[in-house]
Amino acid sequence: MAINALGIDSMLPALPAMGASLGIPEENQRQWIIAAYVIGFGSCQLVYGPLIDRFGRRPILFASLGFFAVASVACAFAYDFHTILIGRVLQGVGAAASRVLAVSIVRDRFSGRTMARVMSISFVVFLAVPILAPSIGQLIMLVAPWHGIFYALAGFGLFVVAWAALRLPETLHPDDRRPISIAKLWSAAKLTLGNRTSIGYTLSMTLMFGALMGFINSAQQIFADGFGAVRIFPLAFAGCAGLMAVGSILNARIVERLGTRRVSQTALLALITLSGIHAVVVLSGHETIWTFCILQALTMGCFPLSTSNFGAMAMEPVGHIAGTAASVQGTISTLGGALIGLVIGQQFNGTSAPVVVGYFLAGLAALGMVFWTERGKLFSAHHVVPPAQA
8 A cells, every 4th residue: 555655645746857857837737647647546446356356366466566666667767748647657557456455455354343443554554655755755856866766666566566475465265266257247346336335435435535636736836836835845744644644543443442433424524624614714814834734634634534434334345245346446436536636636726725625525525425325324333234245
Protein backbone atom coordinates (compact mmCIF):
# COMPACT_ATOMS: atom_id res chain seq x y z
CA MET A 1 0.00 0.00 0.00
CA ALA A 2 2.95 2.33 0.56
CA ILE A 3 3.72 2.06 -3.18
CA ASN A 4 0.60 4.07 -4.01
CA ALA A 5 1.25 6.78 -1.44
CA LEU A 6 4.77 7.25 -2.76
CA GLY A 7 3.59 7.13 -6.37
CA ILE A 8 1.22 10.03 -5.68
CA ASP A 9 2.66 12.19 -2.93
CA SER A 10 6.37 12.15 -3.74
CA MET A 11 5.44 13.93 -7.00
CA LEU A 12 3.91 16.98 -5.32
CA PRO A 13 7.09 19.04 -4.70
CA ALA A 14 8.31 18.21 -8.22
CA LEU A 15 5.22 19.45 -10.10
CA PRO A 16 6.56 22.98 -10.81
CA ALA A 17 9.91 21.62 -12.05
CA MET A 18 8.18 18.96 -14.14
CA GLY A 19 5.85 21.57 -15.60
CA ALA A 20 8.79 23.76 -16.63
CA SER A 21 10.81 20.84 -18.02
CA LEU A 22 7.96 19.19 -19.92
CA GLY A 23 6.32 22.35 -21.25
CA ILE A 24 3.16 22.41 -19.13
CA PRO A 25 2.35 26.12 -18.83
CA GLU A 26 -0.94 26.03 -16.91
CA GLU A 27 -0.65 25.09 -13.25
CA ASN A 28 -3.99 23.27 -13.13
CA GLN A 29 -2.83 21.05 -16.01
CA ARG A 30 -0.04 19.71 -13.81
CA GLN A 31 -2.73 18.01 -11.72
CA TRP A 32 -3.05 15.50 -14.58
CA ILE A 33 0.34 14.08 -13.57
CA ILE A 34 -1.36 12.95 -10.35
CA ALA A 35 -4.71 12.09 -11.95
CA ALA A 36 -3.14 9.96 -14.72
CA TYR A 37 -1.56 7.67 -12.13
CA VAL A 38 -4.84 7.28 -10.24
CA ILE A 39 -6.78 6.59 -13.45
CA GLY A 40 -4.34 3.83 -14.40
CA PHE A 41 -4.51 2.53 -10.84
CA GLY A 42 -8.29 2.36 -10.87
CA SER A 43 -8.87 1.08 -14.38
CA CYS A 44 -6.99 -2.22 -14.07
CA GLN A 45 -8.23 -3.47 -10.72
CA LEU A 46 -11.00 -5.39 -12.49
CA VAL A 47 -8.29 -7.33 -14.34
CA TYR A 48 -6.25 -8.15 -11.27
CA GLY A 49 -9.17 -9.44 -9.17
CA PRO A 50 -9.85 -12.56 -11.27
CA LEU A 51 -6.12 -13.14 -11.76
CA ILE A 52 -5.33 -13.25 -8.04
CA ASP A 53 -8.33 -15.52 -7.44
CA ARG A 54 -7.04 -17.87 -10.14
CA PHE A 55 -3.25 -17.86 -9.75
CA GLY A 56 -2.84 -16.81 -6.12
CA ARG A 57 -1.66 -13.64 -4.41
CA ARG A 58 2.13 -13.93 -4.66
CA PRO A 59 2.64 -14.43 -8.44
CA ILE A 60 0.48 -11.42 -9.31
CA LEU A 61 2.22 -9.29 -6.71
CA PHE A 62 5.64 -10.06 -8.21
CA ALA A 63 4.53 -9.45 -11.80
CA SER A 64 2.63 -6.23 -11.13
CA LEU A 65 5.33 -4.56 -9.05
CA GLY A 66 7.96 -5.57 -11.59
CA PHE A 67 5.87 -3.80 -14.23
CA PHE A 68 5.56 -0.80 -11.89
CA ALA A 69 9.35 -0.58 -11.66
CA VAL A 70 9.75 -0.66 -15.45
CA ALA A 71 7.05 2.01 -15.89
CA SER A 72 8.77 4.20 -13.28
CA VAL A 73 12.00 4.12 -15.27
CA ALA A 74 10.01 4.94 -18.43
CA CYS A 75 8.58 8.03 -16.68
CA ALA A 76 12.11 9.25 -16.02
CA PHE A 77 12.66 9.36 -19.79
CA ALA A 78 9.48 11.35 -20.53
CA TYR A 79 10.14 14.38 -22.72
CA ASP A 80 6.74 16.14 -22.92
CA PHE A 81 3.29 16.33 -21.35
CA HIS A 82 1.88 13.39 -23.29
CA THR A 83 4.72 10.97 -22.61
CA ILE A 84 4.69 11.66 -18.87
CA LEU A 85 0.93 11.05 -18.81
CA ILE A 86 1.36 7.72 -20.63
CA GLY A 87 4.13 6.72 -18.23
CA ARG A 88 2.07 7.71 -15.20
CA VAL A 89 -0.94 5.70 -16.42
CA LEU A 90 1.33 2.66 -16.84
CA GLN A 91 2.73 3.22 -13.35
CA GLY A 92 -0.81 3.16 -12.01
CA VAL A 93 -1.56 -0.01 -13.96
CA GLY A 94 1.39 -1.74 -12.30
CA ALA A 95 0.46 -0.51 -8.84
CA ALA A 96 -3.23 -1.38 -9.20
CA ALA A 97 -2.74 -4.93 -7.99
CA SER A 98 -1.48 -3.72 -4.62
CA ARG A 99 -4.88 -2.36 -3.56
CA VAL A 100 -6.73 -5.54 -4.57
CA LEU A 101 -4.04 -7.72 -3.00
CA ALA A 102 -3.99 -5.80 0.28
CA VAL A 103 -7.75 -6.12 0.77
CA SER A 104 -7.87 -9.74 -0.44
CA ILE A 105 -4.97 -10.92 1.75
CA VAL A 106 -6.55 -9.36 4.82
CA ARG A 107 -9.94 -10.86 3.91
CA ASP A 108 -8.27 -14.29 3.44
CA ARG A 109 -7.21 -14.18 7.07
CA PHE A 110 -9.83 -12.11 8.92
CA SER A 111 -13.47 -10.99 8.84
CA GLY A 112 -15.87 -8.61 10.58
CA ARG A 113 -14.54 -6.24 13.23
CA THR A 114 -11.18 -8.01 13.29
CA MET A 115 -10.80 -7.31 9.59
CA ALA A 116 -11.64 -3.65 10.24
CA ARG A 117 -8.94 -3.50 12.92
CA VAL A 118 -6.32 -5.08 10.67
CA MET A 119 -7.31 -2.81 7.77
CA SER A 120 -6.77 0.16 10.07
CA ILE A 121 -3.28 -1.07 10.93
CA SER A 122 -2.58 -1.45 7.19
CA PHE A 123 -3.97 2.04 6.64
CA VAL A 124 -1.41 3.38 9.13
CA VAL A 125 1.32 2.19 6.75
CA PHE A 126 -0.51 3.76 3.82
CA LEU A 127 -0.75 7.05 5.72
CA ALA A 128 2.68 7.02 7.34
CA VAL A 129 4.27 7.24 3.90
CA PRO A 130 2.48 10.50 2.91
CA ILE A 131 3.90 12.08 6.05
CA LEU A 132 7.35 11.62 4.55
CA ALA A 133 6.70 11.37 0.80
CA PRO A 134 6.75 15.08 -0.10
CA SER A 135 9.88 15.53 2.00
CA ILE A 136 11.45 12.51 0.30
CA GLY A 137 10.63 14.01 -3.10
CA GLN A 138 12.08 17.35 -2.08
CA LEU A 139 15.24 15.74 -0.67
CA ILE A 140 15.78 13.83 -3.91
CA MET A 141 15.46 17.07 -5.85
CA LEU A 142 18.22 18.63 -3.76
CA VAL A 143 20.70 16.18 -5.29
CA ALA A 144 19.04 15.24 -8.59
CA PRO A 145 16.45 16.54 -11.07
CA TRP A 146 12.84 15.35 -10.88
CA HIS A 147 13.79 12.21 -12.85
CA GLY A 148 15.49 10.90 -9.70
CA ILE A 149 12.12 10.49 -7.99
CA PHE A 150 11.07 7.93 -10.60
CA TYR A 151 14.32 5.99 -10.24
CA ALA A 152 13.68 5.90 -6.48
CA LEU A 153 10.13 4.61 -7.06
CA ALA A 154 11.49 1.83 -9.30
CA GLY A 155 13.98 0.84 -6.62
CA PHE A 156 11.30 0.78 -3.93
CA GLY A 157 9.05 -1.40 -6.08
CA LEU A 158 11.83 -3.96 -6.52
CA PHE A 159 12.55 -3.83 -2.78
CA VAL A 160 8.91 -4.73 -2.01
CA VAL A 161 9.13 -7.65 -4.46
CA ALA A 162 12.23 -8.96 -2.70
CA TRP A 163 10.65 -8.57 0.74
CA ALA A 164 7.45 -10.34 -0.31
CA ALA A 165 9.43 -13.20 -1.86
CA LEU A 166 11.12 -13.78 1.49
CA ARG A 167 8.35 -13.00 4.00
CA LEU A 168 4.85 -13.15 2.47
CA PRO A 169 3.19 -16.58 2.35
CA GLU A 170 0.45 -17.49 -0.10
CA THR A 171 -2.86 -16.76 1.67
CA LEU A 172 -5.30 -18.09 -0.95
CA HIS A 173 -6.35 -21.62 -0.06
CA PRO A 174 -6.10 -24.04 -3.02
CA ASP A 175 -9.81 -24.90 -2.66
CA ASP A 176 -10.70 -21.22 -3.12
CA ARG A 177 -8.96 -20.79 -6.47
CA ARG A 178 -11.51 -19.87 -9.11
CA PRO A 179 -11.04 -20.57 -12.85
CA ILE A 180 -11.24 -17.53 -15.09
CA SER A 181 -14.72 -17.70 -16.55
CA ILE A 182 -16.59 -14.77 -18.04
CA ALA A 183 -19.88 -16.15 -16.78
CA LYS A 184 -18.59 -16.62 -13.25
CA LEU A 185 -16.87 -13.24 -13.26
CA TRP A 186 -20.11 -11.59 -14.33
CA SER A 187 -21.97 -13.52 -11.63
CA ALA A 188 -19.46 -12.42 -8.97
CA ALA A 189 -19.62 -8.82 -10.18
CA LYS A 190 -23.42 -8.90 -9.99
CA LEU A 191 -23.20 -10.20 -6.43
CA THR A 192 -20.85 -7.37 -5.52
CA LEU A 193 -22.89 -4.67 -7.23
CA GLY A 194 -26.25 -6.13 -6.22
CA ASN A 195 -25.60 -6.36 -2.50
CA ARG A 196 -26.89 -3.22 -0.75
CA THR A 197 -24.11 -3.16 1.86
CA SER A 198 -21.36 -3.81 -0.68
CA ILE A 199 -22.37 -1.15 -3.21
CA GLY A 200 -23.59 1.37 -0.65
CA TYR A 201 -20.37 1.51 1.32
CA THR A 202 -18.31 1.32 -1.89
CA LEU A 203 -20.02 4.48 -3.17
CA SER A 204 -19.51 6.12 0.23
CA MET A 205 -15.79 5.35 -0.05
CA THR A 206 -15.81 6.78 -3.57
CA LEU A 207 -17.13 10.13 -2.38
CA MET A 208 -14.66 10.31 0.49
CA PHE A 209 -11.72 9.36 -1.73
CA GLY A 210 -12.81 12.03 -4.20
CA ALA A 211 -12.57 14.68 -1.48
CA LEU A 212 -9.10 13.43 -0.51
CA MET A 213 -7.93 13.48 -4.14
CA GLY A 214 -9.23 17.03 -4.50
CA PHE A 215 -6.95 18.03 -1.62
CA ILE A 216 -3.94 16.13 -2.98
CA ASN A 217 -4.39 17.60 -6.47
CA SER A 218 -4.51 21.15 -5.13
CA ALA A 219 -2.27 20.98 -2.05
CA GLN A 220 0.95 22.23 -3.64
CA GLN A 221 -0.89 25.10 -5.36
CA ILE A 222 -2.71 26.10 -2.17
CA PHE A 223 0.54 26.52 -0.25
CA ALA A 224 2.56 27.99 -3.13
CA ASP A 225 -0.01 30.29 -4.73
CA GLY A 226 -2.67 30.69 -2.06
CA PHE A 227 -0.44 31.28 0.96
CA GLY A 228 2.96 31.93 -0.62
CA ALA A 229 4.45 29.34 1.71
CA VAL A 230 5.89 26.70 -0.60
CA ARG A 231 8.81 25.97 1.74
CA ILE A 232 6.60 24.71 4.55
CA PHE A 233 4.42 22.63 2.24
CA PRO A 234 6.07 19.25 3.07
CA LEU A 235 5.77 19.94 6.81
CA ALA A 236 2.14 21.07 6.58
CA PHE A 237 1.25 18.12 4.36
CA ALA A 238 2.92 15.81 6.88
CA GLY A 239 0.78 17.34 9.64
CA CYS A 240 -2.43 16.55 7.77
CA ALA A 241 -1.28 13.02 6.95
CA GLY A 242 -0.13 12.61 10.55
CA LEU A 243 -3.64 13.23 11.85
CA MET A 244 -4.89 10.59 9.42
CA ALA A 245 -2.36 8.12 10.82
CA VAL A 246 -3.52 8.95 14.35
CA GLY A 247 -7.09 8.31 13.25
CA SER A 248 -6.11 4.91 11.87
CA ILE A 249 -4.35 3.93 15.09
CA LEU A 250 -7.36 5.06 17.13
CA ASN A 251 -9.69 3.08 14.89
CA ALA A 252 -7.59 -0.07 15.31
CA ARG A 253 -7.90 0.28 19.09
CA ILE A 254 -11.64 0.95 19.35
CA VAL A 255 -13.39 -0.64 16.38
CA GLU A 256 -13.67 -4.17 17.78
CA ARG A 257 -15.21 -2.80 20.98
CA LEU A 258 -17.53 -0.17 19.49
CA GLY A 259 -18.26 -1.66 16.07
CA THR A 260 -17.62 -0.53 12.51
CA ARG A 261 -20.93 1.26 12.06
CA ARG A 262 -20.83 3.30 15.23
CA VAL A 263 -17.22 4.39 14.66
CA SER A 264 -17.48 5.12 10.92
CA GLN A 265 -20.78 6.96 11.05
CA THR A 266 -19.75 9.08 14.02
CA ALA A 267 -16.50 9.97 12.24
CA LEU A 268 -18.42 10.90 9.08
CA LEU A 269 -20.66 13.27 11.05
CA ALA A 270 -17.57 14.82 12.66
CA LEU A 271 -15.96 15.27 9.23
CA ILE A 272 -19.06 17.04 7.90
CA THR A 273 -19.17 19.31 10.95
CA LEU A 274 -15.49 20.26 10.74
CA SER A 275 -15.52 20.82 6.99
CA GLY A 276 -18.70 22.88 7.36
CA ILE A 277 -17.03 25.12 9.94
CA HIS A 278 -13.99 25.40 7.68
CA ALA A 279 -16.18 26.36 4.72
CA VAL A 280 -17.72 29.19 6.77
CA VAL A 281 -14.24 30.44 7.69
CA VAL A 282 -13.06 30.37 4.06
CA LEU A 283 -16.15 31.89 2.48
CA SER A 284 -16.30 34.67 5.08
CA GLY A 285 -12.76 35.71 4.12
CA HIS A 286 -11.07 34.74 7.40
CA GLU A 287 -8.89 31.90 6.09
CA THR A 288 -5.21 31.97 7.03
CA ILE A 289 -2.51 29.37 6.66
CA TRP A 290 -3.06 28.46 10.31
CA THR A 291 -6.82 28.00 10.04
CA PHE A 292 -6.30 25.92 6.92
CA CYS A 293 -3.68 23.64 8.45
CA ILE A 294 -5.56 23.11 11.72
CA LEU A 295 -9.07 22.61 10.34
CA GLN A 296 -7.92 20.57 7.34
CA ALA A 297 -5.81 18.29 9.55
CA LEU A 298 -8.73 17.72 11.96
CA THR A 299 -11.05 16.99 9.05
CA MET A 300 -8.60 14.52 7.55
CA GLY A 301 -8.18 12.86 10.93
CA CYS A 302 -11.79 11.69 10.59
CA PHE A 303 -11.10 10.17 7.18
CA PRO A 304 -9.56 6.80 8.20
CA LEU A 305 -12.11 6.32 10.99
CA SER A 306 -14.80 6.30 8.34
CA THR A 307 -13.28 4.95 5.13
CA SER A 308 -11.32 1.98 6.48
CA ASN A 309 -14.51 0.76 8.16
CA PHE A 310 -16.56 1.46 5.04
CA GLY A 311 -14.14 -0.79 3.18
CA ALA A 312 -14.41 -3.59 5.74
CA MET A 313 -18.22 -3.43 5.73
CA ALA A 314 -18.33 -3.39 1.92
CA MET A 315 -16.25 -6.59 1.82
CA GLU A 316 -18.07 -8.44 4.59
CA PRO A 317 -20.95 -9.90 2.52
CA VAL A 318 -18.72 -10.84 -0.44
CA GLY A 319 -15.74 -12.44 1.31
CA HIS A 320 -16.10 -15.71 -0.59
CA ILE A 321 -15.24 -13.84 -3.81
CA ALA A 322 -12.75 -11.51 -2.16
CA GLY A 323 -10.44 -10.96 -5.13
CA THR A 324 -13.13 -10.15 -7.66
CA ALA A 325 -15.15 -8.16 -5.14
CA ALA A 326 -12.13 -6.11 -4.09
CA SER A 327 -11.33 -5.37 -7.73
CA VAL A 328 -14.88 -4.25 -8.51
CA GLN A 329 -15.10 -2.11 -5.39
CA GLY A 330 -11.59 -0.74 -5.95
CA THR A 331 -12.32 0.19 -9.56
CA ILE A 332 -15.46 2.09 -8.61
CA SER A 333 -13.96 3.89 -5.63
CA THR A 334 -10.64 4.73 -7.31
CA LEU A 335 -11.89 5.84 -10.73
CA GLY A 336 -14.89 7.61 -9.26
CA GLY A 337 -12.74 9.27 -6.62
CA ALA A 338 -10.14 10.30 -9.20
CA LEU A 339 -12.79 11.99 -11.34
CA ILE A 340 -14.37 13.75 -8.35
CA GLY A 341 -10.93 14.86 -7.17
CA LEU A 342 -10.03 16.13 -10.62
CA VAL A 343 -13.23 18.18 -10.80
CA ILE A 344 -12.44 19.69 -7.38
CA GLY A 345 -8.81 20.32 -8.29
CA GLN A 346 -9.65 22.01 -11.57
CA GLN A 347 -11.72 24.57 -9.66
CA PHE A 348 -8.59 25.91 -7.94
CA ASN A 349 -8.82 29.69 -7.96
CA GLY A 350 -5.93 30.74 -5.78
CA THR A 351 -7.77 29.94 -2.53
CA SER A 352 -8.58 26.84 -0.50
CA ALA A 353 -12.34 27.25 -1.05
CA PRO A 354 -12.81 24.53 -3.72
CA VAL A 355 -11.07 21.91 -1.57
CA VAL A 356 -12.88 22.83 1.64
CA VAL A 357 -16.32 23.07 0.07
CA GLY A 358 -15.59 19.85 -1.84
CA TYR A 359 -14.93 18.01 1.44
CA PHE A 360 -18.18 19.33 2.90
CA LEU A 361 -20.33 18.37 -0.10
CA ALA A 362 -18.69 14.95 -0.46
CA GLY A 363 -19.27 14.28 3.23
CA LEU A 364 -22.95 15.17 2.93
CA ALA A 365 -23.34 12.94 -0.13
CA ALA A 366 -21.56 10.07 1.66
CA LEU A 367 -23.90 10.47 4.65
CA GLY A 368 -26.87 10.24 2.30
CA MET A 369 -25.43 7.04 0.81
CA VAL A 370 -24.84 5.53 4.26
CA PHE A 371 -28.41 6.47 5.25
CA TRP A 372 -29.69 4.62 2.18
CA THR A 373 -27.45 1.60 2.79
CA GLU A 374 -28.60 1.24 6.39
CA ARG A 375 -32.26 1.88 5.49
CA GLY A 376 -32.31 4.95 7.69
CA LYS A 377 -30.98 3.20 10.82
CA LEU A 378 -27.58 4.60 11.78
CA PHE A 379 -25.25 3.37 14.56
CA SER A 380 -26.90 -0.08 14.62
CA ALA A 381 -24.44 -2.98 14.91
CA HIS A 382 -25.36 -6.05 12.90
CA HIS A 383 -23.70 -8.83 10.97
CA VAL A 384 -24.34 -9.24 7.27
CA VAL A 385 -25.24 -12.69 5.99
CA PRO A 386 -23.23 -13.50 2.85
CA PRO A 387 -25.20 -14.35 -0.29
CA ALA A 388 -24.99 -17.79 -1.86
CA GLN A 389 -21.72 -18.38 -3.68
CA ALA A 390 -21.85 -18.01 -7.44
